[in-house]
Amino acid sequence: MSENLPEWRREGDEIRRTIEAPDFPTAIRIVDEIAVKAEELNHHPDIDIRWRTLHLVLTTHDAGGLTDLDFTLAAVIDDIAAKHGA
């Protein structure tokens, strides 16, 4: 999508990424780590879990569009996914 976030694509006021984990337990661990970071940032992705595939959507409802927080959290999510081989 942007320079540093090639895994993300922009759709209107949102950015989206799909993560394919090696297996279902790993997918859930990835979600759990994202949850911890989301709480720290007080910024929360929409997450759709389909077996070992995660669909993530980021936007800032409060601001009615994308903000720096969306891109910050996207980068954090990329690190978590990479750490788990996804």
Ligand SMILES: C[C@H](O)[C@H](O)[C@H]1CNC2=NC(N)=NC(=O)C2=N1
């Ligand atoms: C009151 C509080 O700041 C909010 O409602 C936060 C929580 N997490 C959030 N997460 C996201 N992605 N967008 C928001 O606008 C948002 N708002």
